[in-house]
Each structure stands twice: as C-alpha cells, then as structure tokens.
Amino acid sequence: MSAEPARREDAPESGGEPRRGILIGEAEAERPVRVSVEGEELVWHPGESLVATLMAQYFGRRGRGAFMGCREGGCGACKLELLEGVVAMRPNYSKDVLEDEERESGRFLACRARPITDISVRFVPRRNVFFELYGRRLREKERAAVGEGSGTQPEEVSHG
Numbered sequence: 715m716s717a718e719p720a721r722r723e724d725a726p727e728s729g730g731e732p733r734r735g736i737l738i739g740e741a742e743a744e745r746p747v748r749v750s751v752e753g754e755e756l757v758w759h760p761g762e763s764l765v766a767t768l769m770a771q772y773f774g775r776r777g778r779g780a781f782m783g784c785r786e787g788g789c790g791a792c793k794l795e796l797l798e799g800v801v802a803m804r805p806n807y808s809k810d811v812l813e814d815e816e817r818e819s820g821r822f823l824a825c826r827a828r829p830i831t832d833i834s835v836r837f838v839p840r841r842n843v844f845f846e847l848y849g850r851r852l853r854e855k856e857r858a859a860v861g862e863g864s865g866t867q868p869e870e871v872s873h874g
C-alpha cells in the first residue's frame with residue numbers, strides 16, 4: 715500500500731479549511747462522516763472506499779453485487795462531482811477516465827477516494843452505472859410512497 719501523503723489541490727479559503735478539495739494520496743477521516751448524495755444522507759466508516767459505502771448503504775446488498783465497475787480507477791463508472799467537503803483520492807487511476815482538468819474542476823472517482831470531512835456529492839450528469847441504480851432506487855421509493863411498490867429491496871440490475 716502506498717504511503718504517499720495527501721497533498722492539497724485546492725488552497726484553503728481565508729486561512730481555514732477549504733470548502734471543497736480533492737487531495738491526492740492516502741488519507742481518510744478518523745471517524746464516520748456524513749456523505750450527502752443528491753440530497754440523501756449516508757454514513758461513511760473509516761477503512762471503506764467511498765464506492766463501497768455508496769453501494770452497501772445506498773443500494774443495499776443486492777445493488778452492491780450488481781455494480782459492474784472495475785473498482786480500480788480504470789473505467790470511470792463511479793465518477794462523482796464534489797460539491798462540498800474534502801476527499802483524498804489515491805493516485806493510481808487512469809487519466810483516460812479522469813483527466814487532470816476534470817479532477818481540478820471537482821470530479822473524482824469514488825472507488826479511489828476516501829472522505830476527509832463530511833462531503834456532498836452528485837453523480838456526474840451522464841449515463842453511468844451509479845446513475846442507473848440511483849434512478850431505479852428513486853423510482854422504487856416513489857412507487858412505495860404511492861402504495862404501488864412491493865417493498866424496499868432494490869431491483870437486480872443486469873449488464874451485458
């Protein structure tokens with residue numbers, strides 16, 4: 715495991731902690747932190763990758779199994795946009811799926827990232843696996859709210 719310390723990409727605002735920043739390197743919060751995804755609140759626990767938190771807590775066990783992303787920084791399926799907070803992202807990812815310019819604009823790969831502070835994120839607005847699953851979960855919640863759903867279990871998602 716790399717021991718490269720995280721370095722700050724965004725300068726702190728007026729001497730304090732930055733409101734939004736993507737650090738490069740190995741770092742994570744030492745306590746559970748809140749993760750707001752499209753307005754829904756999750757909890758990340760130390761030792762987890764952010765993609766594991768999203769899949770386990772947001773989509774449930776069945777949804778986690780359905781996620782077909784590489785989980786190694788090579789496919790871009792887990793790309794998120796950071797709205798608030800600070801994350802650290804391991805440097806071993808493909809620049810083909812996350813260019814420096816894109817990262818500097820606030821996008822990062824959840825499978826390579828760990829939060830440093832409470833964070834707020836949203837899915838990158840293009841078709842990807844997270845976005846598909848998120849949409850399915852929203853539709854299930856809407857059906858359940860109007861009494862048409864058969865429960866809260868997420869749907870199985872098949873790819874390919």
Ligand code: FES
Binds near residue numbers: 786788791793811
């Ligand atoms: S799951 Fe492939 S880049 Fe994150």
